[in-house]
Amino acid sequence: MAEVTSHAAVTVGGHAHEHHDHEHHGNFWTNYVFSTDHKVIAKQFMITGIIMAIIGIGMSTLFRLQLAFPDTNFPVLEFFLGKWAPDGKLDPNFYLALVTMHGTFMVFFVLTAGLSGTFSNFLIPLQIGARDMASGFINMLSYWFFFASSVIMLISLFVETGPAAAGWTIYPPLSALPEAIPGSGVGMTLWLVAMVLFIASSLMGGINYIATVLNLRTEGMSFDRLPLTIWAFFVTAILGVLSFPVLLAAALLLLFDRSFGTSFYLSDIFIGGAAMHHQGGSPILFQHLFWFLGHPEVYIVLLPALGITSEIVSVHSRKPIFGYKAMIGSILGIAFLSFIVWAHHMFVTGMNPFLGTVFMLFTLVIAVPSAIKAFNYIATLWKGNIRFTTPMLFAIGLVSFFITGGITGIFLGNAALDIPLHDTYFVTAHFHLVMGSASAFGFFAGIYQWFPKMFGRQLNARLGYLHFWFTFVSLYLVFFPMHFMGMGGVARHYYSQTAFDFMNVFGDLQVFITIAAIIGFFGQFFFLWNFVTSIFWGKQSSLNPWESNTLEWTTPLHPGHGNWPGAIPAVHRWPYDYSRPGVKKDYLPQHIPDEEVEYEEGFKPELDPHHAPAPKRKQETGEKTETAE
Amino acid sequence: MDAQSLISLAQWLLVLILGMVCANLYLVFRLKDLDPFARWNANLINAWLLLLFMIGGFIAAAVSTGVWKEHFTLVFDSASEHGEWIDAMFWRTMAVSIFVTVITNVLLFYYAWRYRAREGQKALFYPHNNKLELIWTIIPAIVLTALILDGAFKWLKITGPAPDDALLVEVNGKQFAWTARYPGADLEFGETNVRLIDEGKGNTLGFNLEDKRGHDDLVTNEMVIPVNTDIEMKIRSRDVLHSATLAHFRVKMDAVPGMMTRFHFKPTKTTAEMREIKGNPDFEYEMSCQQICGGGHWNMRLVVKVVTMEEYKAWAAQQQTFIASYRQLNPEAGGAQADASEAEATAPQMAVSR
Amino acid sequence: MMAEQRTYLIHPQKFLLWLFIISVIMVFGGLTSAYIVQRSFVRPDQQVLFALPDVLWYNLALALLSSVTMQLAVYWEKQSQMRLVSLALGMTFVLGCLFLLGQWQAFGDMTAGGLPFVDRRRLDNSVSYFYVFTGLHGAHIVSAVITVLVLLIRSLLNRFPAGRRRLIFEMSAVFWHFLGLLWVYLFVFLNYTQR
Ligand code: HEA
Ligand code: HEA
Ligand code: CUA
Numbered sequence A: 001m002a003e004v005t006s007h008a009a010v011t012v013g014g015h016a017h018e019h020h021d022h023e024h025h026g027n028f029w030t031n032y033v034f035s036t037d038h039k040v041i042a043k044q045f046m047i048t049g050i051i052m053a054i055i056g057i058g059m060s061t062l063f064r065l066q067l068a069f070p071d072t073n074f075p076v077l078e079f080f081l082g083k084w085a086p087d088g089k090l091d092p093n094f095y096l097a098l099v100t101m102h103g104t105f106m107v108f109f110v111l112t113a114g115l116s117g118t119f120s121n122f123l124i125p126l127q128i129g130a131r132d133m134a135s136g137f138i139n140m141l142s143y144w145f146f147f148a149s150s151v152i153m154l155i156s157l158f159v160e161t162g163p164a165a166a167g168w169t170i171y172p173p174l175s176a177l178p179e180a181i182p183g184s185g186v187g188m189t190l191w192l193v194a195m196v197l198f199i200a201s202s203l204m205g206g207i208n209y210i211a212t213v214l215n216l217r218t219e220g221m222s223f224d225r226l227p228l229t230i231w232a233f234f235v236t237a238i239l240g241v242l243s244f245p246v247l248l249a250a251a252l253l254l255l256f257d258r259s260f261g262t263s264f265y266l267s268d269i270f271i272g273g274a275a276m277h278h279q280g281g282s283p284i285l286f287q288h289l290f291w292f293l294g295h296p297e298v299y300i301v302l303l304p305a306l307g308i309t310s311e312i313v314s315v316h317s318r319k320p321i322f323g324y325k326a327m328i329g330s331i332l333g334i335a336f337l338s339f340i341v342w343a344h345h346m347f348v349t350g351m352n353p354f355l356g357t358v359f360m361l362f363t364l365v366i367a368v369p370s371a372i373k374a375f376n377y378i379a380t381l382w383k384g385n386i387r388f389t390t391p392m393l394f395a396i397g398l399v400s401f402f403i404t405g406g407i408t409g410i411f412l413g414n415a416a417l418d419i420p421l422h423d424t425y426f427v428t429a430h431f432h433l434v435m436g437s438a439s440a441f442g443f444f445a446g447i448y449q450w451f452p453k454m455f456g457r458q459l460n461a462r463l464g465y466l467h468f469w470f471t472f473v474s475l476y477l478v479f480f481p482m483h484f485m486g487m488g489g490v491a492r493h494y495y496s497q498t499a500f501d502f503m504n505v506f507g508d509l510q511v512f513i514t515i516a517a518i519i520g521f522f523g524q525f526f527f528l529w530n531f532v533t534s535i536f537w538g539k540q541s542s543l544n545p546w547e548s549n550t551l552e553w554t555t556p557l558h559p560g561h562g563n564w565p566g567a568i569p570a571v572h573r574w575p576y577d578y579s580r581p582g583v584k585k586d587y588l589p590q591h592i593p594d595e596e597v598e599y600e601e602g603f604k605p606e607l608d609p610h611h612a613p614a615p616k617r618k619q620e621t622g623e624k625t626e627t628a629e
Numbered sequence B: 001m002d003a004q005s006l007i008s009l010a011q012w013l014l015v016l017i018l019g020m021v022c023a024n025l026y027l028v029f030r031l032k033d034l035d036p037f038a039r040w041n042a043n044l045i046n047a048w049l050l051l052l053f054m055i056g057g058f059i060a061a062a063v064s065t066g067v068w069k070e071h072f073t074l075v076f077d078s079a080s081e082h083g084e085w086i087d088a089m090f091w092r093t094m095a096v097s098i099f100v101t102v103i104t105n106v107l108l109f110y111y112a113w114r115y116r117a118r119e120g121q122k123a124l125f126y127p128h129n130n131k132l133e134l135i136w137t138i139i140p141a142i143v144l145t146a147l148i149l150d151g152a153f154k155w156l157k158i159t160g161p162a163p164d165d166a167l168l169v170e171v172n173g174k175q176f177a178w179t180a181r182y183p184g185a186d187l188e189f190g191e192t193n194v195r196l197i198d199e200g201k202g203n204t205l206g207f208n209l210e211d212k213r214g215h216d217d218l219v220t221n222e223m224v225i226p227v228n229t230d231i232e233m234k235i236r237s238r239d240v241l242h243s244a245t246l247a248h249f250r251v252k253m254d255a256v257p258g259m260m261t262r263f264h265f266k267p268t269k270t271t272a273e274m275r276e277i278k279g280n281p282d283f284e285y286e287m288s289c290q291q292i293c294g295g296g297h298w299n300m301r302l303v304v305k306v307v308t309m310e311e312y313k314a315w316a317a318q319q320q321t322f323i324a325s326y327r328q329l330n331p332e333a334g335g336a337q338a339d340a341s342e343a344e345a346t347a348p349q350m351a352v353s354r
Numbered sequence C: 001m002m003a004e005q006r007t008y009l010i011h012p013q014k015f016l017l018w019l020f021i022i023s024v025i026m027v028f029g030g031l032t033s034a035y036i037v038q039r040s041f042v043r044p045d046q047q048v049l050f051a052l053p054d055v056l057w058y059n060l061a062l063a064l065l066s067s068v069t070m071q072l073a074v075y076w077e078k079q080s081q082m083r084l085v086s087l088a089l090g091m092t093f094v095l096g097c098l099f100l101l102g103q104w105q106a107f108g109d110m111t112a113g114g115l116p117f118v119d120r121r122r123l124d125n126s127v128s129y130f131y132v133f134t135g136l137h138g139a140h141i142v143s144a145v146i147t148v149l150v151l152l153i154r155s156l157l158n159r160f161p162a163g164r165r166r167l168i169f170e171m172s173a174v175f176w177h178f179l180g181l182l183w184v185y186l187f188v189f190l191n192y193t194q195r
């Protein structure tokens, strides 16, 4: 690699003040609000994400009511929503606004910022052995941009003409013309402003994650010893840094079209009783730009969840993750392919048919690395010693959702099959299973797994089980039957299915789904209750409650800013040495040197066929030297 | 759903919520040593629950599919030629999918149950097996290659050009209705431009009156097409995106302002035939809009009638040409009355080939 | 008392800057492809071809020259000749401001020449893209000029965060050169596609 540049020694993460385990310096503001500590920032992301999730799920129950009972009036709705629910019946425009904001909140705020923001921030420094992020300040900015963005998004719910209502994909011209739908007035402007802030936040977060993983790994932490969580966060960050800027470009042009009268996306439009001046633009252009982000975005949502799952499945099966290198390879493969499949969302927009085949090819090829992941998870369970802790249950649920939901992607990725299926509930079923269920389970699994590290206390396991079973069952009950409606041709974004005879036969199913969704919604209170009470009154956790190998469990129960009070431990092996033959315990943490490993009586390490652990060890001499003062 | 059942539903929900709240409080505040669940083996229970969930899930999926399958409009009884290819391919893909989903889910839940932690048991240290991994890379790759080839050929065939003698129909989307247009006797559409739209004068498509080709065009609020005839459907929008969807024909194409899109298909069953198949005397083919376009998106309905060629010609002969209805609405634009009657006279000869 | 010293291939914060640059490249990459795609929609007889305002040539020279002065500042900083550094930074600042004025002038020239940002009769959006490209680039230049101004003030007062002076200079220079290069790219690209 390149030569060491002139600034021979630079001090990073040096802390001029003393560390005592429980004591924090500075005041409330610098410790909890404008903190640059990655652990605090992670919690801030988590809590904001959870709040946004509650609002998003709440919106879904509202519009589910409308779908199940299209002809019924609920006077309480009028009480709460005022003019948006005259006589207790949702206004069609407001229905679309709810769906749009539900999608936006869930995809961007909960599962992009919420998921990556929480776990990338929390785990990257802890698991690679760093004191903090490459830049704590930018990290803090990242959170506050996200916060500002959330606030603006929430404010947009209360503007006179309602929030954005053109779908989370905000296709122009609908999103560009206030005459087309009320939500495209101030609400859309706020949406775009919030999104610009959000993109800035994602970029700041993303570049920080990349720089940290590349530069701040502790001694011995080579890339083939990184936990798969870190691999996933790292690749996710790369996806974000490469794709979000393109959304920024798209949003910018849309802002110009909306505010200055340019015609980037608009052409030949007659609306509100008059023809508009716009000429020469193309709405399709926006779709290309949007999906160039939009498709990588869905993997930005999924990959961290899969990374978390890899770690959890391995820990709680007490078995090394099966095919570590294949797992890394498939992450990279999925990431690469995700940049060249975006137009599979646009098969029926009149694109060139030949291009369609190309995109179809790449789309279906993505199933291969995904298959590797799915099979490797299953192989990890095989002959394991599985502990059904709450994180493990969520991880298993995730794998099941991912398979069931991913398979329907194979139908949609086939351009010919997508002709009838596009924009039906088949798509809705697909992405809720793979995103709304699988990725959401990744979020939950992560919280259950690392809660003890975050707060030094344990979540109540029994409430966790209840939460899992309520959520798992209700999510399948909500989203599986949506395939039936999809195969029945029921369209997305429909305020009511009563206008079309062939769609109007699913009334009972809609009621069923809504009931299941409401049950799922209330099932979340098990979690919320558990989460809030355990922060304060939970049982004190032990240092390494799951008997895990990774570095985060070598920190004190309440790590201060800087994470390790002493020197950062060096790393001597990959993170998945569970149940190594001959080793006394069924786990072998990364930081234990070979000489200190406790073997069983009479076991000769030299004879161990696994003595040279699966991933080869490479000494990165010269790249990095660490000296403790 | 009537009020009565709603109330009972609400009560039911309330009971459920209360139950959940109680369970919650019970679990949280119960003293540890009095806790009857304390001796439960959570590992065992969860392992069994997972297994039961899987078995119950598969049964439920199979049963409910049986219950709902008569409503699967999109995958049974296609009413167009290419639709039958799509349906067949859908079921081929479905066979593969069910196979894969069942195998993987069964293994997932079975292994989870089978290898639950037990006293004194140690997991097998088994970090990788290159041969196995190769196998499960290659097999999906082969299966997918087959699916890709299958799909790509069908896709290119479906999206390919229509035969020259295909019947031209244009559908125009606007918030929130579809309008159909036929080229009339000259087999050519007249020029239109959104800037010429004049709703008050009934020129909703923006005909350029100078363009004589447009005078004999037919503008209708229903779409009538002859069976077993190639239809070349042109699709346009005058305001936002719409998507012209004919579920029964497996047709879908976005309507994009400023751009013309198209779809070629060949209906194979008349409305009357379909009424018999479905056993529903009121059945109609419907065009819906499946691209979010505003508050009336859910209600953009156009009735599509598939009839025999004779019926189609008879229908076309009865329609008023655009210019005739325009002059009727705007007598002052009158001009040569003869012109109108001339155009009217040509309508019956409405030909089908381009 | 803990503090670690590490040697890096590249300083993490410098690396952050590079990642930021990558994302800026992606923004312009997205716009470039949008531009190319939209040109393909336009019928040849409706294309609007325009000559770039002459002042942009001067701006190209300014951009290149300012990179030289910026690099001089870095060079003198290494020798701790803060007076010279201030001089070079001052020149860079002035050149940057001139560049911005030049861009403004170019906007004015275009608009006066019948090619405004928004034209209701135009069928080809190339002109609007020209404004977006240059405007967005200009916005980045504004931030860079402010950075240089801060550096200038700091070097006049000779106040820098302890031990970070060199890093700050190198990073600012990287950003400055990048924006210069970006301008060269945009200029060539616009010139080429308007032939
Ligand atoms: C987490 C998010 C996520 C993920 C991971 C995926 C994964 C995939 N998606 Fe999905 N998708 C979305 C989120 C996601 N999607 C969203 C949000 C939308 C809708 C956006 C909107 O319009 O609002 C969407 C829409 C969408 C469409 C457009 C549909 C339409 O609008 O008409 C398509 C089409 O190709 C598609 C395809 C795929 C494919 C092929 C995969 C593959 O990656 C799946 C691969 C996984 C498997 C296949 C399962 C495991 C594999 C095996 C068990 C091996 C054996 C399998 C075989 C041999 C077949 N998706
Ligand atoms: C992450 C994504 C996500 C999630 C979780 C959900 C959750 C739900 N969604 Fe949503 N949905 C979308 C993403 C998501 N959705 C998107 C992108 C659209 C398209 C919008 C558009 O077209 O513009 C959509 C649209 C959509 C529609 C289609 C509307 C239409 O087209 O007219 C419907 C209809 O029933 C629906 C229902 C539901 C229901 C009932 C739930 C829930 O009630 C299910 C209950 C879920 C849970 C109980 C778990 C949630 C947990 C988390 C998200 C983790 C949070 C973490 C913590 C709290 C720690 N959603
Ligand atoms: Cu028109 Cu949706």
Ligand SMILES: [Cu+2]
Residues within 6 Å of the ligand: A294, A295, A298, A341, A342, A344, A345
């Ligand atoms: Cu996609």
